[in-house]
Amino acid sequence: MILAQLQIRGEDDAGDSCVADNGFCPSWIADNWERYQDPFLEHLALTLISVAIGFVIAFGLALVAHRRRWLIPPITQITGILYTLPSVALFFLLLPLTGRGKTTAVIALVAYTLLIIFRNVITGLEGVPAEARDAGRGMGLTPRQLLWRVELPLALPAIMAGLRIAVTTTVGLTALVFLAGAGGLGEEIFNDMQFRSNVVVAGGLCVLLAVVLDLLVLAAQKLITPWTRKVAT
Amino acid sequence: MPPTHTAQSEGPSGYREAVELEFAEATKRYPGADSPAVDGLSLTVPAGEICVFVGPSGCGKTTAMRMVNRMIDISSGDILVGGRSVKDRDVDELRREIGYVIQQIGLFPHRTIADNIATVPRLLGWDRPKINARVEELLDLIGLPQDMSKRYPAQLSGGQRQRVGVARALAADPPLMLMDEPFGAIDPINRERLQNEFLRLQAEIRKTIVFVTHDIDEAIKMGDRIAILQVGGKLAQYATPSEILLHPANEFVEDFVGADRALKRLALLRVSDIELGPSNGGPSIRDTALVRDALSDLLQHGALHGNVVDSGGRTVGGISMEALARLAKA
Numbered sequence: 100m101i102l103a104q105l106q107i108r109g110e111d112d113a114g115d116s117c118v119a120d121n122g123f124c125p126s127w128i129a130d131n132w133e134r135y136q137d138p139f140l141e142h143l144a145l146t147l148i149s150v151a152i153g154f155v156i157a158f159g160l161a162l163v164a165h166r167r168r169w170l171i172p173p174i175t176q177i178t179g180i181l182y183t184l185p186s187v188a189l190f191f192l193l194l195p196l197t198g199r200g201k202t203t204a205v206i207a208l209v210a211y212t213l214l215i216i217f218r219n220v221i222t223g224l225e226g227v228p229a230e231a232r233d234a235g236r237g238m239g240l241t242p243r244q245l246l247w248r249v250e251l252p253l254a255l256p257a258i259m260a261g262l263r264i265a266v267t268t269t270v271g272l273t274a275l276v277f278l279a280g281a282g283g284l285g286e287e288i289f290n291d292m293q294f295r296s297n298v299v300v301a302g303g304l305c306v307l308l309a310v311v312l313d314l315l316v317l318a319a320q321k322l323i324t325p326w327t328r329k330v331a332t
Numbered sequence: 333m334p335p336t337h338t339a340q341s342e343g344p345s346g347y348r349e350a351v352e353l354e355f356a357e358a359t360k361r362y363p364g365a366d367s368p369a370v371d372g373l374s375l376t377v378p379a380g381e382i383c384v385f386v387g388p389s390g391c392g393k394t395t396a397m398r399m400v401n402r403m404i405d406i407s408s409g410d411i412l413v414g415g416r417s418v419k420d421r422d423v424d425e426l427r428r429e430i431g432y433v434i435q436q437i438g439l440f441p442h443r444t445i446a447d448n449i450a451t452v453p454r455l456l457g458w459d460r461p462k463i464n465a466r467v468e469e470l471l472d473l474i475g476l477p478q479d480m481s482k483r484y485p486a487q488l489s490g491g492q493r494q495r496v497g498v499a500r501a502l503a504a505d506p507p508l509m510l511m512d513e514p515f516g517a518i519d520p521i522n523r524e525r526l527q528n529e530f531l532r533l534q535a536e537i538r539k540t541i542v543f544v545t546h547d548i549d550e551a552i553k554m555g556d557r558i559a560i561l562q563v564g565g566k567l568a569q570y571a572t573p574s575e576i577l578l579h580p581a582n583e584f585v586e587d588f589v590g591a592d593r594a595l596k597r598l599a600l601l602r603v604s605d606i607e608l609g610p611s612n613g614g615p616s617i618r619d620t621a622l623v624r625d626a627l628s629d630l631l632q633h634g635a636l637h638g639n640v641v642d643s644g645g646r647t648v649g650g651i652s653m654e655a656l657a658r659l660a661k662a
Contacts, residue, residue, distance in 0.1 A: 234438025237403055237510075238452050238500075239427035252442045326442045326484040 124296045135287060139304050142283040145276060146269045146312070149205050153212030153265060158258075160213075161220035162246075171221060178214035186211070186272055190279040204273075204281030211272055212265040219261025223254025256327055259320035263313050270309040284308075350379040350540040351414030351507040353400065358409040360395050360565070369395045370565035372409065377557065379507075380538040384555035386545055387588070392565030393544045397510050400542060401430045413508055428452050431501030431509035431539070435516040437493050439485040445471075445496055446481035452504040470499040473533065491522040498530065502537070509541045516545070527553060548589055552577070552596055560585050574600055594660040598624040603640055606659060608649025614638040619648055627656050 117124035157178070164170040189207045197203045227250045235249045251258075277286035287301040321328060353376070360370040370392040377383040385393035398404040400411055402423050411418045418426055439448050446467045453463045471478055474495040485493055494514065501509055514530075515523045527550065534541065543554055551558050552573045560568045560576065562584050569581035577597040580586040589596065603626050604619040617626045617638040630638050630653060637652040 228436075228438070228441070230434060230436035230438035231440055232438075233403075233436075234432065234434060234497075235440070235451075237401060237427055237432035237434070237438075239424040239455055240451075241424050244455070249440055249442075253440075255442075324442070326486065329484045329487055 118294075118296070121293065121295055123299060127296050128300055135284070135300060135304060138282060138284050138287050138301070139308070141281075142270070142273050142285075142305070143308060145201070145204060145208065145273045145281065145283055146266065146308070149208035149273075150212055150262070150265050150269050152205065153209040153269075154216055154262065156209065157213045157216035158220055161217050161224070164217075164221065165224050165246075165250075174217060175214070178217055181210040182214040184210070186275050187278060190276075193279070199280035201281045203279045204276035204283075207279070208269055208272055208276065212269060215265045215268065216258075216261045219257050219264075220254065223257030223261075224250055226257060227253045252324075255324050256320065259316060259324070263316045263320075266312045266316055267309045270305060270312060274305050348505045348507050350538055352379045352412075353377040353383075353508060353540050353542065354412040354415075355396070356410045356412065358396065358399055358411050359407050360392070360399060360404060361407040367564045368392075368407070370399065373561075373565065373567055374409075375559055375567065375570045377540055377542065379540050381556040382534060382541040382543055382554055384543045384545060384551040384558045385561060386548055386551040386555075386558055387561035387568075388563060389546060390563050391561040393546075393559075393561050394512055395565070396561070397512055397542050397544050400508075400510055401427045401432060403427075428455055428504065429506050429508070431506040431511075433497050433501045433509065433511040433514045435513040437485075437497040437517075439493055439496060439500070441485050444482050444484055445476075445488070448485065448496060449481075449500045449503050451500060452506075456504055466503060470502060473502070474499045475529070490518055491526060494518060494526060495529075498533075502539075507540060509539045511541060512544045513546070514543070515550070523550075530554075549596070552589075552600065560588060562588075595624055595627075598622070598627060598656070598660055601659075603651060606651075606655070608640055608651060609655060611639045611647050611650035612637045612652070614650070616641050616645075617651060618643075623656065623659065626651055630656075 118127050160170075160174055160178075164174055186207055189210065190203060193203045193206055197206060231249055231253065232245065235245045240248065273283050274285035274288065276283050277289060284301045284305050288298055291297045355373045355375050358370060358373045359368050361368045373396055375383075385396055387393050395404055399406050400413070400418065402418055402421075406419065413426075413430070440451070443451075446464075449467045449470055450463045453466060458466070467481060468478060471481060476492060476495060476499075480488070480492070485496070488496065494517075498514065501511075515526050518526060531554065543551075545551055545554070555573055557570065557572055558576055559570045562568045568588075569576055569585045571579075571581075574597060576585065577589060577593045577600070580589060580593070586593075599622050601623040602619070603617060603621050603623055606623060614635040614637045615629055615633045617629055617640050619640050619642050621629075626638060630636070630651075637650055639647055640649045640651055642648050
């Protein structure tokens with residue numbers, strides 16, 4: 100995997116003293132804005148797809164482990180190992196299996212979300228007040244009804260908190276998947292790391308994406324957990 | 333005049349008839365424990381009565397109660413609700429037919445008051461208009477304003493939450509209710525109010541109720557019958573409050589009801605329940621007061637007799653220390 104540094108400063112920029120001095124150049128940014136559009140969308144798609152797949156897997160694992168408590172330590176350990184694995188190493192490990200490209204990137208990104216989401220779902224379910232559970236069982240809710248009508252709704256704040264961490268972490272990690280040939284804003288940053296305007300725009304878009312997605316998840320949480328907004332009058 | 337349904341007592345929608353509850357040698361043994369938690373408990377609670385399980389901690393009173401709706405499995409013996417063994421029933425179906433109130437209340441924090449109350453009716457598949465009507469009716473019954481229905485439990489006071497807990501247990505009009513220290517977490521003043529409210533409610537709804545408490549005064553106040561349990565899950569005495577105060581079955585019961593059982597007995601009666609003599613003056617005492625409180629009034633005034641008056645302030649008779657002493661000794 101050899102990566103060549105490109106010069107993205109074009110011939111026609113030669114006369115621009117700002118570009119020549121490697122400053123922060125609003126005019127260059129305005130002229131080259133379109134260059135970032137596709138990588139940005141790519142970055143967004145990779146993040147959302149990975150978090151969505153990671154959520155489904157981790158949530159499923161958590162539901163299974165909620166019933167069979169002995170599964171919690173091994174699942175935590177395995178997802179923990181995945182979490183600590185350096186991403187570059189993981190790309191290389193996956194290369195012979197899935198080759199360069201988006202599949203490799205998504206598999207790696209999903210691997211990093213598992214621990215965060217799994218832990219938060221388990222923590223949320225463990226935080227359900229024992230008396231709500233007892234009252235629910237005592238009123239004749241089946242175990243399944245108890246899970247979906249009482250336990251999971253009450254675990255939502257913790258689950259959504261996990262989702263927020265997973266989303267922001269994934270936005271950051273997606274900036275590295277260009278190493279596996281999957282594009283994204285990281286590729287733009289790397290294309291000309293010496294050029295300040297480029298790094299500021301591509302990096303800034305990463306941060307913006309992370310913040311906006313985080314706020315969206317937070318807004319969704321507020322929307323679906325109305326009881327957490329109302330406190331004693 | 334429309335035909336009357338004499339089988340049902342009068343109420344907002346007519347209540348389902350209460351059922352008899354029978355413990356038949358019901359026993360709970362935990363593996364590894366030396367002695368059973370509940371040891372061969374046999375007693376019958378007549379339909380429509382409050383039976384209080386009372387005793388020190390570790391006496392198995394809560395365990396005994398929780399065996400009724402099979403929150404705890406019966407090791408041996410049986411429990412019959414309306415003549416049917418609880419062991420033959422589908423456990424969730426059984427629980428939906430038994431009202432359940434616990435000390436920590438256990439309202440669902442993520443559900444509004446209306447949704448909390450509607451829990452069991454929804455499980456039973458009632459249609460929406462019927463559920464809404466029932467919620468309204470129950471809020472009236474427990475004396476909460478209708479606009480509370482859209483609030484969340486965290487927005488209510490402890491006493492209000494406890495009332496909602498009772499309303500939720502009553503929602504599907506169960507013939508039997510289990511109440512585990514329902515007023516235990518409420519401050520003394522509000523507890524007394526809730527107790528009185530609940531007794532008024534019970535006079536109307538006439539459910540069969542198992543009421544667990546560790547407080548003998550609450551037991552005497554709430555119970556039509558009291559089952560006193562001692563450590564090891566053995567039934568020490570099962571009788572009416574006045575019988576227990578008058579004739580404690582053994583030393584344990586005598587100790588448990590306390591040295592002031594003569595006073596407690598006076599608290600079972602109201603002034604209007606006893607035979608009054610002619611008035612010889614003294615401090616005014618309402619005829620609706622508890623006899624114990626009348627005695628306290630006399631002691632406070634240093635008086636040997638009091639003047640009993642009705643709601644209009646008219647003298648209806650007199651009460652004397654001698655009469656009270658005879659009453660307490662009986």
